[in-house]
Structure formats: C-alpha cells, structure tokens
Amino acid sequence: MNGLLAMIKTPQDLRLLDNSQINELAGEIRQKIIETVSETGGHLAPNLGVVELTLALHRVFNLPQDKIIWDVGHQCYVHKLLTGRKERFSTLRQYGGISGFPRLIESAYDSFGTGHSSTSISAALGFAIARDYLKEKHSVAAVIGDGAMTGGLAFEALNHAGHLKKDLIVVLNDNEMSIAPNVGAMSGYLSRIRTDPMYSRSKDEVEQLLLKIPNIGPKVLKVIDRLKDSFKYLVVPGMLFEELGFTYLGPVDGHNYQATVNLLKQAKTCKGPVLVHVQTQKGKGYLPAESNADKFHGVGPFKIETGDVINSTGTVTYTEVFGDIIVKLAETDRRIQAITAAMPDGTGLRKFANIYPDRFFDVGIAEGHAVTLAAGMACAGLKPVVAIYSTFLQRAYDQVIHDVCLQNLPVLFAVDRAGIVGDDGATHQGLFDLSYLRPIPNLVIMSPKDENEFQHMLNTAVKFQGPCALRFPRGIGTGCVLDKEMKELPIGQAEVVRKGKNIAIIAIGNMVKVAEDAARILAQQGVDAAVVNARFIKPLDEKCILDLAANTNLLVTVEENMLSGGFGSSVLELLTASGLKTRTHCIGIPDNFIEHGHPKLLRDIYGLTAEGLVKEINMLLGYRSNTLKLIAD
Numbered sequence: 186m187n188g189l190l191a192m193i194k195t196p197q198d199l200r201l202l203d204n205s206q207i208n209e210l211a212g213e214i215r216q217k218i219i220e221t222v223s224e225t226g227g228h229l230a231p232n233l234g235v236v237e238l239t240l241a242l243h244r245v246f247n248l249p250q251d252k253i254i255w256d257v258g259h260q261c262y263v264h265k266l267l268t269g270r271k272e273r274f275s276t277l278r279q280y281g282g283i284s285g286f287p288r289l290i291e292s293a294y295d296s297f298g299t300g301h302s303s304t305s306i307s308a309a310l311g312f313a314i315a316r317d318y319l320k321e322k323h324s325v326a327a328v329i330g331d332g333a334m335t336g337g338l339a340f341e342a343l344n345h346a347g348h349l350k351k352d353l354i355v356v357l358n359d360n361e362m363s364i365a366p367n368v369g370a371m372s373g374y375l376s377r378i379r380t381d382p383m384y385s386r387s388k389d390e391v392e393q394l395l396l397k398i399p400n401i402g403p404k405v406l407k408v409i410d411r412l413k414d415s416f417k418y419l420v421v422p423g424m425l426f427e428e429l430g431f432t433y434l435g436p437v438d439g440h441n442y443q444a445t446v447n448l449l450k451q452a453k454t455c456k457g458p459v460l461v462h463v464q465t466q467k468g469k470g471y472l473p474a475e476s477n478a479d480k481f482h483g484v485g486p487f488k489i490e491t492g493d494v495i496n497s498t499g500t501v502t503y504t505e506v507f508g509d510i511i512v513k514l515a516e517t518d519r520r521i522q523a524i525t526a527a528m529p530d531g532t533g534l535r536k537f538a539n540i541y542p543d544r545f546f547d548v549g550i551a552e553g554h555a556v557t558l559a560a561g562m563a564c565a566g567l568k569p570v571v572a573i574y575s576t577f578l579q580r581a582y583d584q585v586i587h588d589v590c591l592q593n594l595p596v597l598f599a600v601d602r603a604g605i606v607g608d609d610g611a612t613h614q615g616l617f618d619l620s621y622l623r624p625i626p627n628l629v630i631m632s633p634k635d636e637n638e639f640q641h642m643l644n645t646a647v648k649f650q651g652p653c654a655l656r657f658p659r660g661i662g663t664g665c666v667l668d669k670e671m672k673e674l675p676i677g678q679a680e681v682v683r684k685g686k687n688i689a690i691i692a693i694g695n696m697v698k699v700a701e702d703a704a705r706i707l708a709q710q711g712v713d714a715a716v717v718n719a720r721f722i723k724p725l726d727e728k729c730i731l732d733l734a735a736n737t738n739l740l741v742t743v744e745e746n747m748l749s750g751g752f753g754s755s756v757l758e759l760l761t762a763s764g765l766k767t768r769t770h771c772i773g774i775p776d777n778f779i780e781h782g783h784p785k786l787l788r789d790i791y792g793l794t795a796e797g798l799v800k801e802i803n804m805l806l807g808y809r810s811n812t813l814k815l816i817a818d
C-alpha cells in the first residue's frame with residue numbers, strides 16, 4: 186500500500202496532514218473502500234458518505250481515550266482504515282476477518298459494538314455517566330444517521346441526555362436516506378433545515394430581527410415572548426433539539442473537512458449535551474452509489490466500472506417469492522396491509538408498495554411501533570402483514586406478546602432472514618426467533634421446506650384467524666417450481682417426506698432438504714432413515730412425532746436456530762411428557778454467537794449440511810456399534 190493512507194498508523198497521524206493532503210487521503214480511502222467492497226460486498230454508500238466526517242472526528246477526538254459510538258456501525262469502514270486495520274481491510278466480513286461493524290473484541294478504537302440501529306446515544310450516555318462517576322476526563326460522541334434517529338430508542342436517549350445534562354456530543358449524519366429515502370416527521374424536519382434558506386439564521390439574528398420591527402420595543406418584546414419562541418421555531422434550525430436540552434450546532438457540510446473540524450471543536454467546548462448536525466451525501470464519490478444509494482446501501486460484489494452486481498444466481502430468493510405472493514393474496518383479500526420498519530426493498534415489499542400505496546406503511550426504524558400498529562389494524566378488522574428480519578424482530582418482543590398474541594389478533598409476522606445470514610455476523614444472524622417466539626401462547630409458528638411450500642404457508646397464514654409467524658431464510662431457495670394454485674395447509678400437521686425403519690430425522694424449514702440429502706447418503710451406507718418435514722414449530726404434530734419416536738431407536742431433530750429453546754427442545758419436551766424413552770439427538774446452533782462468514786462455510790462449520798448430518802448420525806450409530814446390527818435390522 187502506498188500514498189498517504191500508508192502513512193496513517195494511528196489517527197493521531199492525521200495531525201501531520203494539511204487540508205490538501207486530507208483531501209488526497211479522502212480520495213485514497215474512497216478508492217480503497219470501493220475496491221474492497223467490490224470484492225467482498227458490504228455497506229458501500231454509507232461509508233462513502235462519511236469519509237470527511239470520519240477524518241474530522243478522528244482529527245478532533247483523541248481515541249481510544251475519547252469514545253466514539255457508531256450507530257448501526259455499518260459506516261465504520263473509514264474508522265477501521267484509520268485505526269490500524271487497513272492491512273486486514275481486504276478480509277472485511279470474511280470468516281476470521283474483520284467485521285463490517287465495530288466490535289469490542291476487534292480493536293480498542295471500537296468503543297462499543299453496534300449493528301442494530303438507534304443504540305448509540307444510550308450507550309454514549311452510559312459512557313458519559315461512567316466518565317463523570319469515575320472522575321475521568323474525556324469526550325464521548327455518538328455518530329447517528331438520520332435513519333437511526335427515527336428509532337424510538339434514540340428519542341428515549343435524547344430525552345434522558347437532555348435531562349441529565351451530561352457533557353455528550355451527538356453527531357447527526359443527515360443524508361436524507363435510511364436504506365431507502367428516509368421517512369417520518371423527523372426526516373421532514375431535518376430536510377427543511379437542509380433546504381429552506383429561512384433556517385440559516387441564528388437565534389441572535391432572530392432576536393435582532395424582531396427588535397427591528399417598529400413599535401415593538403424591548404418591553405413589548407417580553408409580552409410577545411411566546412411569539413418570539415414560536416417564530417424561532419419557524420426560522421432557527423434545531424429548535425427541536427434545543428427544547429430537549431441540547432445545544433444545536435450546524436448544519437454543516439459534512440464533506441467540508443475543515444468546517445466540520447471547526448464545528449466539532451466548538452462542540453467540545455460546550456457544556457452539557459450538544460447535537461452537531463452534519464449534512465452529507467450517501468455514496469459520495471462513486472457515481473453509481475450517488476445515484477442509487479439504496480441499491481448501494483448494502484451490496485454484493487460488483488463491477489466497479491458499471492456498478493453491476495456480480496453474483497445474481499438467477500434462482501429466486503425467498504424474499505422475492507414473499508414479495509410476489511403477498512401481492513397476489515392482496516388482490517383478492519382487501520384486508521391485507523403491509524408494514525415494514527425502514528426496509529421496503531430488503532423485505533421484498535417494494536412491489537406491494539407500488540401497487541397498493543394506501544395499504545403499505547414504512548414506519549422508519551421502529552419495529553416496536555410496527556408491531557403495535559399492526560395490532561391496532563388487526564383489532565379493527567384488517568389483516569396486517571409485518572415484514573421484519575428475524576434479528577430486528579427482537580426489538581419488538583414485548584409488542585408481539587403484549588399487543589398481538591395476548592389479544593390473539595390476526596397479525597402475520599413475515600420473519601425474513603431467519604437462520605444464518607452470513608456476512609453481517611453475530612449482530613444479524615436470525616438464530617433466536619424459534620426460541621423467543623415458541624413460548625408465546627396463541628402464536629402459530631411455521632417454516633417452509635422450499636419456495637412452493639412457502640406460498641402455501643403464506644396463503645394459510647393470511648387465512649388464519651390468529652397471530653402467525655412464518656420464518657424463512659435469507660437468499661435463494663431450492664429452485665423448485667411453484668404450484669399454480671395455492672393450498673391451505675392443515676395447521677399443526679407435519680409431512681412424512683421419506684419412510685425409513687432404522688432411524689428418523691425430523692427437520693424444520695430449509696433443513697428439510699438437508700435431511701433428505703443426508704438420508705440418501707445414509708441409505709448407501711445401509712441405514713434407512715425416515716425424514717419428516719415438521720412444517721410447524723407450534724403447534725407441533727404430536728401424533729406424527731410420537732409415532733415416529735415409538736418406532737425408531739434414534740430420533741434426530743435438525744434446525745437452523747439456537748438449540749436452546751428451539752424446535753428440538755419442543756420435541757424433547759413432548760417425548761418427556763409422553764414418557765417415551767427414545768434416544769433423541771438435536772442438531773442446531775450451540776450456545777455461542779455466530780461470527781461473520783459465508784453462509785455455506787458457517788453451515789459446514791456447524792454441521793448444518795447433509796455431510797454434517799451424516800457424520801453426526803454415524804458417530805451416534807458408531808457409539809452404539811454393538812447395536813448397529815440391531816438398528817440396521
């Protein structure tokens with residue numbers, strides 16, 4: 186590596202560079218990020234938008250003594266390049282390589298691990314409280330995007346920070362984009378500050394302006410103080426934050442390094458909480474990303490010269506099937522409404538939004554609100570479909586219990602990205618939903634073995650008169666053909682996919698195909714394995730499972746979920762309650778977080794492949810070698 190970036194060993198080296206060198210360095214950093222992400226995939230547009238901002242932050246704050254908490258953290262690549270990881274940057278999001286998000290375990294410069302949105306201000310306030318309590322002296326800054334600022338957690342933290350009045354800097358990176366164009370009243374407010382020249386006035390100017398109005402001398406001004414305040418609301422930016430106890434600074438052009446440095450330095454001198462409003466362009470410096478910031482928010486490997494994504498396999502993804510089928514179902518069922526929490530494209534709802542704009546709701550990064558909004562709709566007779574990734578649905582757990590299932594309301598949870606998601610790593614793996622949803626009464630939980638069964642499950646779920654969660658994996662399915670007509674599946678009924686007399690494998694979701702492939706390998710070894718597609722995690726097909734268990738010596742469950750509290754646990758609970766002593770072995774994710782890496786590699790590592798299943802079963806059978814003959818009989 187050559188150029189100025191090669192010189193940067195620690196952020197303190199930035200002090201050696203003048204502004205023209207900083208601009209040159211910014212160009213090198215952009216090039217490095219574009220080249221790397223074109224190979225590895227990743228969050229390109231968010232990072233291209235914060236190059237100058239990150240340089241300014243590291244120029245003004247002295248890490249690791251000072252703390253910077255990156256909200257979501259998907260925009261941390263520049264920070265990582267400046268903090269000792271440029272040599273390893275090509276391992277971005279690869280197994281064993283550096284994470285695409287800040288990680289405590291990765292570097293002392295990563296003050297706090299993030300990945301889920303809107304946590305930065307809360308964490309930063311926690312750091313500020315600790316600093317003061319321990320009588321330490323350092324700055325604490327949260328860097329939060331305008332999208333993340335729509336998250337309720339951020340407002341809770343603003344409210345508390347304004348109350349405590351701790352020295353704290355909140356840098357609002359406003360690029361008018363969430364993943365898609367940002368939504369909500371807050372976004373509109375910020376955009377007005379960006380676009381309306383009236384907002385360029387300072388508070389003093391407004392006071393002077395009012396005092397110049399004839400016949401309104403100082404004494405009268407007091408009388409119309411309310412008018413002055415409401416007038417200020419009209420023309421002074423950031424009054425919303427000022428009223429919450431923050432000093433508002435800005436807005437500043439976040440691509441103007443020196444101006445941003447100056448404003449951050451001013452923020453450091455302020456007492457109490459400060460909000461620094463920085464305006465940037467998402468995707469800055471790479472034309473395809475500038476003009477298509479949502480496509481390049483999170484992108485797979487792509488051709489730099491054209492911006493074309495490389496690895497489209499041509500097989501439909503589960504998300505695409507969901508997007509098509511929900512539109513089809515909505516044609517004949519006008520009750521159907523669709524809700525996303527700032528991820529219209531990721532959840533496949535863009536087509537629905539275009540066809541049924543008045544039945545589509547993007548609530549911003551507000552999963553809890555999305556679920557309770559759905560509960561209200563369902564209570565009033567509609568059929569809301571809430572499309573939220575497995576990992577992000579964790580944010581709305583109480584709403585699922587308290588507002589939907591306790592009231593037994595007909596809400597459909599389309600739980601996308603359930604299972605191993607891969608490159609995004611431990612913060613995003615959808616490996617907990619079976620465990621966190623299964624204990625909830627009234628909730629039906631199902632997962633399809635392939636895309637065809639997926640459409641039948643969607644049809645079944647839409648017609649089901651209670652709460653239902655349909656979990657499905659990230660990426661492509663089996664490539665099977667979809668039936669022309671959608672069926673309605675009997676709730677709680679499993680499907681025997683293969684009969685077998687030696688052992689029995691009962692699988693859920695995308696693990697059914699894995700189990701079938703394993704059974705074929707086992708058959709060549711003389712082991713006749715039955716395979717059952719459980720279809721429903723709740724209610725379980727108890728009759729099918731008990732019959733299976735009563736007629737086999739070894740029952741194996743397999744799921745792409747944590748073992749703890751997952752599908753296998755429910756089978757164990759059933760067998761214990763029934764008094765059956767059938768030897769049972771559960772295969773799934775053990776009690777640890779799953780780091781980033783290609784999904785196929787991670788499934789290999791955790792034995793969630795046909796070969797992995799066969800190896801595990803052979804080991805189990807091998808342990809009983811003296812009874813192998815018995816089992817084979």
Ligand SMILES: Cc1ncc(C[n+]2csc(CCOP(=O)(O)OP(=O)(O)O)c2C)c(N)n1
Binds near residue numbers: 526527580
């Ligand atoms: C709780 C949660 N919901 C959804 C997401 C998915 N997500 C990641 S980044 C993002 C948009 C963030 O927008 P913003 O904060 O403005 O950052 P930008 O990408 O514009 O820099 C979303 C919705 C998430 N990480 N966490």
Ligand SMILES: CC(=O)[C@@H](O)[C@H](O)COP(=O)(O)O
Binds near residue numbers: 228257300483
């Ligand atoms: C940073 C973040 O949380 C999202 O951008 C997430 O990475 C999207 O995941 P998919 O790529 O699976 O849609």
Ligand SMILES: [Mg+2]
Binds near residue numbers: 333360362
């Ligand atoms: Mg944004």
